[in-house]
Amino acid sequence: MSMSDEAKKVLERYLLSIAGRLPLRNRQDIIREIKGTLLDMLDERFNDKEIDQDKLESVLKEFGNPAKVSRAYLQGDYIIGPELLPYFRLAAAIAYTAMAIVMVVSIGLSAAAGNFAGVAETLFGIIQGSLSVFAILVLVFFVLQKTLPDLHEKLDSDFPVWNIGDLVEIPEQKRVKLSEPIASIIATAILISLVTIFIDRLQIRLSAGTACVVYQIFKEGFYHIIPLLVFRWSLDILLGVLLIIHRVRTRKVLVFEMLLAGLDIGIILIFLLNGLDHFFSLEVLRALDIPVLVSMMDWLFYGVLILVLVLSIIDIVRKIIQIVRKPLYEDLLRTGDI
Amino acid sequence: MNTEEETSIIIERNRQELSRGVITLALLTILSAPHYGYSLQKELQNRSFEISQDTLYPLLRRLEKQNLLISEWVVEDPRPRKYYRVSVTGLEVCRKLREEWDTLHTAIGGLLHEYE
Numbered sequence: 523m524s525m526s527d528e529a530k531k532v533l534e535r536y537l538l539s540i541a542g543r544l545p546l547r548n549r550q551d552i553i554r555e556i557k558g559t560l561l562d563m564l565d566e567r568f569n570d571k572e573i574d575q576d577k578l579e580s581v582l583k584e585f586g587n588p589a590k591v592s593r594a595y596l597q598g599d600y601i602i603g604p605e606l607l608p609y610f611r612l613a614a615a616i617a618y619t620a621m622a623i624v625m626v627v628s629i630g631l632s633a634a635a636g637n638f639a640g641v642a643e644t645l646f647g648i649i650q651g652s653l654s655v656f657a658i659l660v661l662v663f664f665v666l667q668k669t670l671p672d673l674h675e676k677l678d679s680d681f682p683v684w685n686i687g688d689l690v691e692i693p694e695q696k697r698v699k700l701s702e703p704i705a706s707i708i709a710t711a712i713l714i715s716l717v718t719i720f721i722d723r724l725q726i727r728l729s730a731g732t733a734c735v736v737y738q739i740f741k742e743g744f745y746h747i748i749p750l751l752v753f754r755w756s757l758d759i760l761l762g763v764l765l766i767i768h769r770v771r772t773r774k775v776l777v778f779e780m781l782l783a784g785l786d787i788g789i790i791l792i793f794l795l796n797g798l799d800h801f802f803s804l805e806v807l808r809a810l811d812i813p814v815l816v817s818m819m820d821w822l823f824y825g826v827l828i829l830v831l832v833l834s835i836i837d838i839v840r841k842i843i844q845i846v847r848k849p850l851y852e853d854l855l856r857t858g859d860i
Numbered sequence: 861m862n863t864e865e866e867t868s869i870i871i872e873r874n875r876q877e878l879s880r881g882v883i884t885l886a887l888l889t890i891l892s893a894p895h896y897g898y899s900l901q902k903e904l905q906n907r908s909f910e911i912s913q914d915t916l917y918p919l920l921r922r923l924e925k926q927n928l929l930i931s932e933w934v935v936e937d938p939r940p941r942k943y944y945r946v947s948v949t950g951l952e953v954c955r956k957l958r959e960e961w962d963t964l965h966t967a968i969g970g971l972l973h974e975y976e
Contacts, residue, residue: 523938551942552917552921554940554942555897555917555942556913558896558897558898558939558940558941559897559917561938561939562898563898565938585913585914586912586913586914590914591913593914594915594918595921
């Protein structure tokens with residue numbers, strides 16, 4: 523049996539539409555089986571003829587609405603089932619938007635008052651609050667899931683008539699440009715050598731006439747955290763190597779990047795909780811007797827850290843979404859050629 | 861008084877319940893010999909069991925999860941296929957269900973005959 527390119531694309535879109543609604547577990551196996559059945563049906567109906575889009579469509583229509591097909595696999599025990607999931611997402615979006623507004627206002631007020639410890643406390647509170655909100659929402663929807671009657675009962679007539687145009691589009695596989703990981707590896711290697719080999723040379727010399735005073739930029743606290751920083755940056759090099767090998771952000775690469783973002787959050791919190799003075803020597807700035815400069819350093823230190831912290835949290839959320847959505851097509855491709 | 865549509869929905873639900881009750885016995889019986897999904901569906905259709913793909917495949921997976929069926933992918937021409945067959949536990953369950961069916965069949969047959 524041969525199949526036209528257009529028909530192959532429609533078949534992939536149909537399978538992708540089913541796969542998108544299936545749980546990760548067994549998804550590949552289910553899709554592989556459905557694909558085999560569809561090909562068996564085509565074999566039986568149009569033996570030895572080339573399958574064009576019309577022939578394929580007739581079989582797909584018989585097989586059914588992708589939403590209905592996938593739903594049949596979902597009649598298990600759920601914490602939150604597919605019927606309630608859209609409402610759960612809506613409730614979570616409202617709750618987290620409200621929290622984000624409170625966070626921005628609170629951080630803004632603390633930062634304006636120069637209370638950077640307050641900023642750190644707010645961030646901790648946000649993490650705790652986010653987890654609490656999530657737990658409460660899950661609990662409420664779990665109770666609804668278990669108590670609402672007839673959640674799973676849905677007759678054929680409940681599924682709308684579907685068309686090929688309704689099927690999801692095949693996502694484009696974005697290949698990573700080779701220059702991106704190479705530049706990252708070089709930059710990280712320079713950073714590692716700076717904090718290991720050349721750290722003692724990073725100093726400020728102040729001369730007045732014949733006298734010369736040398737100030738070390740880093741304090742003991744910074745030296746203690748260097749092994750952790752080197753470990754983190756070494757993982758960055760490993761990530762670069764993975765990207766050079768795979769050239770696409772596979773599920774494993776995304777999980778790895780998410781773990782790195784998590785590690786970043788941990789390191790940032792260590793910096794925030796210990797404060798600027800614990801890591802950097804400010805004596806040289808104080809010696810210059812320019813208070814504005816010291817104040818600016820404070821702002822810069824906490825500002826950059828908070829910005830990176832927020833970006834890391836956003837990055838983790840984005841990665842989670844990508845991990846759940848992106849592998850669909852990869853799973854589909856692994857089911858073999860038509 | 862129900863509308864015609866409401867009545868047909870009730871009938872459809874009960875029809876589904878009725879066939880759901882016997883389809884497991886039918887599957888466990890047929891799968892004493894290995895079948896892949898589509899061949900199994902054909903076999904069921906030949907024996908007047910109308911079952912759609914979106915009911916059959918998830919049901920096979922549920923029975924497999926309950927250890928009543930065993931499955932394996934067999935690489936064959938023209939494509940790999942997932943074959944199912946009944947397990948030892950499945951055979952035991954099939955035997956018990958058959959006894960239940962015989963009892964039920966006798967009981968309902970007698971009842972329907974009496975009130976015909």
